Amino acid sequence: MASGDAALDWLVELSASIPGWRAGEAARAVAAAAYDLAPNPTIVEVGVFMGRSTFLMAGARRLQGNGQVHCVDPFDCSGDPASVPHYVDVLRKFRGQTLEQVFRSQIKHFKLEGFVTVCKGTSRQIASGWHKPIDLLLLDADHSPDGAREAFESWTPFVKCGGIVALDNTEERVYEPLHDGNYRIAKERLKAPHFENVHRFGNTTFATRL
Ligand SMILES: C[S@@+](CC[C@H](N)C(=O)[O-])C[C@H]1O[C@@H](n2cnc3c(N)ncnc32)[C@H](O)[C@@H]1O
Numbered sequence: 132m133a134s135g136d137a138a139l140d141w142l143v144e145l146s147a148s149i150p151g152w153r154a155g156e157a158a159r160a161v162a163a164a165a166y167d168l169a170p171n172p173t174i175v176e177v178g179v180f181m182g183r184s185t186f187l188m189a190g191a192r193r194l195q196g197n198g199q200v201h202c203v204d205p206f207d208c209s210g211d212p213a214s215v216p217h218y219v220d221v222l223r224k225f226r227g228q229t230l231e232q233v234f235r236s237q238i239k240h241f242k243l244e245g246f247v248t249v250c251k252g253t254s255r256q257i258a259s260g261w262h263k264p265i266d267l268l269l270l271d272a273d274h275s276p277d278g279a280r281e282a283f284e285s286w287t288p289f290v291k292c293g294g295i296v297a298l299d300n301t302e303e304r305v306y307e308p309l310h311d312g313n314y315r316i317a318k319e320r321l322k323a324p325h326f327e328n329v330h331r332f333g334n335t336t337f338a339t340r341l
Pocket residue numbers: 150151152153176177178179180181182183184185203204205206207208209210211218252253254255271272273278
């Protein structure tokens with residue numbers, strides 16, 4: 132096994148200490164996608180919660196010594212109606228801390244501050260002032276059909292040709308009402324002439340922008 136492989140496996144293992152939903156092959160694929168980017172990449176994660184995927188991507192870039200993960204979240208546990216109760220439940224265990232405090236303390240704990248930029252606000256708010264081309268975009272925020280569409284349409288125009296879009300919550304399963312936004316987008320929008328090389332690992336679908 133190459134040392135990069137072992138290091139990514141170690142990141143996946145460590146990431147499980149941060150509350151979140153990305154695990155197994157999806158976590159490994161997110162870390163590898165970030166690790167394999169050309170030097171000094173711009174990565175955007177929309178919907179970061181407590182930072183599990185941020186850790187995977189920023190950790191991968193720390194191994195490479197460069198790059199930045201821009202983390203977009205209002206840190207208010209908002210989102211689709213199926214998800215909000217879970218966010219509130221998990222946060223309650225952190226005894227009075229805000230979601231932003233928990234996120235920042237995870238990033239600090241793992242010494243990733245140099246690889247993470249916090250963009251506090253909704254997808255729409257932050258996208259309206261955004262201008263940088265993106266190498267890797269992970270969309271994992273409001274999973275309602277309207278919310279997912281808004282994030283997809285706001286952010287994918289910034290993804291470079293050859294850049295990667297990753298959509299969480301896209302596995303084949305029965306979805307709770309108003310929770311299948313990314314699943315629908317993966318089916319309907321991740322295809323030619325705009326995307327190629329579509330493949331799914333666990334709950335996360337990846338595609339290359341044409
Ligand atoms: C499923 S969690 C993200 C999990 C995270 N990506 C991970 O892998 O651990 C969804 C997050 O999206 C955030 N969110 C909800 N609506 C949003 C919006 N319109 N724009 C940005 N973030 C949003 C919530 O606050 C929550 O933290």
